[in-house]
Amino acid sequence: MYDFEFVRPTSLEAAIAALAEEDAQALGGGQTLIPSLKARLAMPSVLVSLAGIAEMTGVCRDDEGRVCIGGATTHAVVAREAAAHFPALAALAGQIGDPAVRTRGTIGGSLANNDPSACYPPAALGTGAEIITNRRSIGADDFFQGMFATALDEGEIITEVRFPVAEKAAYVKFAQPASRFALVGVFAARMPDGVRVAVTGASEDGVFRWTEAEEALSREWSPEALTGLAPGSDGMIGDLHASPEYRAHLVGVVTRRAVEAAG
Structure with a gap:
């Protein structure tokens, strides 16, 4: 580590x-940033912790029935407090x-970091969530812009995330056993305005919507509707854990499991 100011x-x-101070960096839970500091991959001179901001924590429902979660809310709190409002989202957090x-x-x-294998991005993209910052509102379809890339500008903070509640939804992931990150994870949701299927862990471009599956499930919401479907392997991640071809295969398998789990 090295010397820095903590606020x-x-x-x-x-x-x-x-x-607004020069070379300042926001700190959420520190699960990505602290290891980056240790490895000198990031070297801000000021760390600004968001953990003590009460107005950025908690889970509630708004007048439109959406589940609203403060940006500084921990995964454990989401798993516990969202269960009564949106069980699929709570189960994902757990x-x-x-x-x-x-x-x-x-x-x-998690959303600001947009790790290509993180769990929250497919929940946001799979429900068409609204990401609220200190400056504006950003729809999930516009928020994710590639691996570790988002629409956030410098100094912009995620203050709240608003999730429309699905009629049916489930998140299923095929986890890498050591890290618990998803080799492939799928959030499948039947929303009031249509079906959305969002995939994490598979693509070199990060989280994405699998439109072919959405079209099939819009015709028939059942695992059988996806029989024989899988995305192409071009652009899929290949590493020591899984080849691009295996990840593409897993997308089809895990999506069917998610639809089955959703009921």
Whole structure:
């Protein structure tokens, strides 16, 4: 590690002011940033913790029936408090990492980092969620812009995420056993305005919607509707855990499991 200043504001206004300082970096749960600091892959001179901002935590329902989650809310709280409102989303949060990760990691940090194997991005993309920042509102279809890339500008903070509740939904992941990240994870949702299927862990471009599966499931919401379907292997991740061809195969398998789990 190296010397840096640590700031823990208690209001969003104070956090925004602190992030205006030169070379300042927002800190959510630190599950990605702290290892990056240790490896000197990131070297901000000021860390601005968002953990003490009460207005950015908690789970509730808004007037439109959406599940609204503060950007600094931990995975463990989402797993516990969203269960009564959106069970599929709560179950997803309960699958992230291990208890230590779920106690510290935050939904805003996960979405802002946009790891290509993270669990929250397919939930956001698979429901058409609205990502609220200190400056604007961004639809999930516009938010994710490639591996580790998002529409966020410098100094922009995710303050809240608003999830429309699906009529039927489930998240299923084929997990890498050591990291618990998804080799492939799929959030399949039958929304009031149509079917959405979002895939994580598979593509070199990060989370994506599998439109062919959406079209098939729009005609018939059943695992059988996906028989024989799988995306092409071009652009899929290939590493020591799985080849591009195997990941493409897994997308089809895991999507069928997600639809079956959704009922």
